[in-house]
Amino acid sequence: MATTATGGCLCSGVRFTIADPPSEVTVCHCDMCRRWTSGPMMALHPKTAPRMEATETLAWHRSSEWAERGFCNRCGASLFYRIVGKPDETYVSAGAVDDPGIFSGIGLAVFSDERPAFYDFKGDHTQMTGAEVFALFGGKNSGDDA
Numbered sequence: 001m002a003t004t005a006t007g008g009c010l011c012s013g014v015r016f017t018i019a020d021p022p023s024e025v026t027v028c029h030c031d032m033c034r035r036w037t038s039g040p041m042m043a044l045h046p047k048t049a050p051r052m053e054a055t056e057t058l059a060w061h062r063s064s065e066w067a068e069r070g071f072c073n074r075c076g077a078s079l080f081y082r083i084v085g086k087p088d089e090t091y092v093s094a095g096a097v098d099d100p101g102i103f104s105g106i107g108l109a110v111f112s113d114e115r116p117a118f119y120d121f122k123g124d125h126t127q128m129t130g131a132e133v134f135a136l137f138g139g140k141n142s143g144d145d146a
């Protein structure tokens with residue numbers, strides 16, 4: 001497994017390094033990620049927040065009471081999802097990593113009940129509905145999006 005991974009947006013206005021990147025990707029099928037990425041969000045969840053190397057064009061959108069999404073305000077790339085007030089709870093777009101060959105597959109898919117019918121992933125990975133996610137991570141009503 002790689003010990004660090006680098007990544008960034010399409011125009012390189014945002015660049016980052018991740019320590020000990022996980023080898024499996026987490027997928028979110030929720031309605032908000034669909035609007036944000038035009039598909040599922042495919043992300044990695046490192047143990048610590050990425051180290052930022054360039055933030056010239058990084059902007060944040062507060063997408064819910066408890067989370068915000070980082071993107072490039074020049075090229076439009078979707079980059080980060082983080083829990084407000086918990087910088088180490090940052091998910092990083094797998095597609096923004098320079099070498100996607102570091103990933104072995106999908107480890108977990110969340111909001112599986114919101115996945116549109118027009119796509120699906122092969123393989124055997126853990127799936128959780130929105131209600132199961134909120135039950136595990138705390139108290140929001142099922143039906144709310146992440």
Ligand SMILES: [Zn+2]
Pocket residue numbers: 009010011012013014057072073074075076077
């Ligand atoms: Zn950019």
Ligand SMILES: [Zn+2]
Pocket residue numbers: 028029030031032033034041111146
């Ligand atoms: Zn989502």
